[in-house]
Amino acid sequence: MSDDVHLDPNVPGNPAYHFTIVPAGSPGAVGWTERPALVPGAALATQCVHAGVQPDPAYGAVMPPLYMSSTFAFGDICTNAGFDYTRSGNPTRAALEEAITLLEGGGGATCTSTGMSAVIVALNLLPHGSHLIATVDCYGGTFRALEHAKAAYGLEVTYLELADLDAVKAAFRANTRMVWIETPSNPLLRLTDIRAVSSLARAHGALTVVDNTFLSPVLQQPFRHGADLVVHSTTKYLNGHSDVVGGAVVSAPDQVAMRQRIQSMNNLLGTSQSPHDCFLVLRGLKTLLLRMRAHERGAQMVADYLAQHPAIAKVHYPGLPGHPQHALAKTQQQGFGGMLSFELADGRAERVNHVLRTLRWFTLAESLG
Structure with missing residues (x-):
């Protein structure tokens, strides 16, 4: 038996399931009175499978139903069952938002259309x-x-190598309100020290946003390092099947009020994710850990091979000891990830096209995961 499987609900930190026994044939004949609450001590593999999943109180279905309704009936003019209109909220989307919140260790997630x-x-x-x-x-x-x-709304933007902390410190202004981090970056796999940069941002009253798409919460949890917000393209690793586009914005545990602002903005902009797409991403999460470990093993093998190849000038992959931030990757991340990029020694267009044409298992297409 796996060491992350606990059967005793009386042991602190273990999920407890509570049945309600009602007459056969009545509404809710099989139901749960309480969601099996995952706790910080639950293994990540367990959380990937169970996060956001609550058996249906009406029929006992073990996966959240797909609620395709655009609108929800009110009991009276002031009372509904928690949802009124799918752009504002939907039970299927809420299940995915809970799952992403748990996996990221955040205060609340909001799922978006892309x-x-x-x-x-x-x-x-x-x-x-x-x-x-x-x-x-x-x-x-x-x-x-x-x-x-910048052009339309007057936003002031400074682009920096965020690894240069002196440059970051010097870049803050009286009106600096946000620092935007991608780590690893796309496509050069450069890393940013989240803890160091978020400390600087907090000292200047600015929010730190981390795009965690390239690693997923399996391999990096930015809130542990001081981030205020995490964004995802759930199209990529979280879904993992190239059949959905979606996104998520997650607020930190100490930014619970921020979640309400994010939900309101998502509703205002009309960017909420459809219930069907949420259902598919929720399905993808169940294999997230297994897939990320497989991606990482494959990427390390390819990076090691390319690093020794005479036709390759440079390989960008944090798992290589020669990567300038290999040490940071080992402390900030729980793995090196599945993405890499490389430079050909002969970078002429015809040579690049030849390499792309002769690839067998890599599709010339956008996206990842």
Whole structure:
């Protein structure tokens, strides 16, 4: 038996299940009076399988039902069953939000229609006239969103190598309200010391946002290092099947009020994720740990091979001892991840195209996971 399986509900920290016994054939004939609350001591593999899952109180279904309704009936003018309109909230989406909250160790998650909508929701938390510090090699979609906000709304943005803490410290202004971190970055796999940068941000009254898409909560939990918000493209590793687009914004345990602001902004912008897509991501989470470990093993093998290949000039992968932030990766992360990039010794376009044409198991397409 795995050491993360506990059967005694009387042992502190173990999930306890409570049946309600009611007459056969009556509504709720099989029901749970209490959600099996996962606790910090539960192993991550257990949390991936059980997070956000509550057996259906009506029929005992072990997976959350897919609530495709656009609207929900009120009992009277002031009373509903917790939901009124799916853009504002939906039981299937709520199950996924709870699962992501538990896996990240956060205070609350909000699921959005795409990864970019998660970025936009987070940026819309900024007041007018704000200054933002961002990693210089951030994801292209994030960069375009920041540049649009600069031109259209007057957002001030400073792009920096966030590994240079002196430069980060010098970049803060009186109106700096947010620091945007991608670690590892896309596509150069550069790392940022989350704890060091978030400490600087907090001292200046700014929020620290970490895009955790490249590692997932299996391999990195930014809230442990002082982050205020975590964003995800759930399209990628969290879903893991290339059949959904989605995103999430997660607030820190000490930023519970922030979750309400994020939910309100998501509702206002109309960027809520559909129930069907939430259902698929919730399915993907069950194999997240297994998939991330497999991705990491494969990436390490490919990186080791490429690092010795005469046609390769440079490999960007934190799992290589020669990576400039290999030591930081070992302390900040719980693994090196499944993403890498490399540079050809002969970087001419025709050579690059030849390499891409001869790949067998790698699809020339956007996305990952």
